[in-house]
Amino acid sequence: MEIPITGLLLHSEGSDSEHAHSLLITSWDGRPVRLHVHPISGDTSFDVGHFHHYAGTTDPAPSGVPHVHHYNVETSFNDQHIHYVRGTTGPAIPLPEGGHYHDFEGYTTVNGRIPHSHRYKGRTGNEEK
Numbered sequence: 001m002e003i004p005i006t007g008l009l010l011h012s013e014g015s016d017s018e019h020a021h022s023l024l025i026t027s028w029d030g031r032p033v034r035l036h037v038h039p040i041s042g043d044t045s046f047d048v049g050h051f052h053h054y055a056g057t058t059d060p061a062p063s064g065v066p067h068v069h070h071y072n073v074e075t076s077f078n079d080q081h082i083h084y085v086r087g088t089t090g091p092a093i094p095l096p097e098g099g100h101y102h103d104f105e106g107y108t109t110v111n112g113r114i115p116h117s118h119r120y121k122g123r124t125g126n127e128e129k
Contacts, residue, residue, distance in 0.1 A: 003029045028065045035060040038089075038101065039125035040071055044108060044118030050079040052108070052118060058089065063127065067092060069102060075118075083108035085120055099126040 007025040025033050041055035052075035061067040073085045086109070089102035105121035 005029075025062055025065065028062070031064055033062040033064055036063050036127040037061075038069060038127055040073060040085075040104065040122070041125075042120060042122040044075065044083070044085075044120045047118050048079070048112060048114050048116045052076045052078050052083055054085045054120070058102075058124060069124070071104065075108065079112060081112045083111050083118060089124060095126060101126060 004027075005025055006027045009021055027033055037057045037060050039055075039057055042053070044052045044054070054073045054075045056071070056073035058069035058071045061069045068091060069089045071085065071087060071089065075083045075085060085106070087104060087106045089104045092100040092102060094100050102124045103122075104124065105119075107117045107119055110117045
């Protein structure tokens with residue numbers, strides 16, 4: 001099965017012989033591609049006597065094509081420190097009423113008087129344009 005894709009191939013020069021290419025997709029199967037984000041929030045696991053809350057949005061990704069999102073969110077300030085929640089979501093999971101969400105999970109960065117991390121796990125909210 002072939003799916004027609006249109007886009008722009010971007011070339012960036014590096015040092016000496018190094019360079020890179022990126023593809024910016026502008027249409028997928030004849031439909032224009034737009035970017036969207038998802039809200040992301042939750043509470044970390046309870047470790048070393050406390051937990052943290054986190055909230056923010058994912059990085060933008062194209063709509064209507066198989067995709068994932070990157071995220072980088074700061075936690076609440078608890079027990080005199082913060083952590084960062086960083087990672088990449090799983091693939092899009094369609095919702096019956098339209099739109100989609102993504103599952104995500106991982107461990108925060110290490111921080112605190114007693115160095116530790118927290119586990120987190122959740123689902124993004126529905127896509128936001």
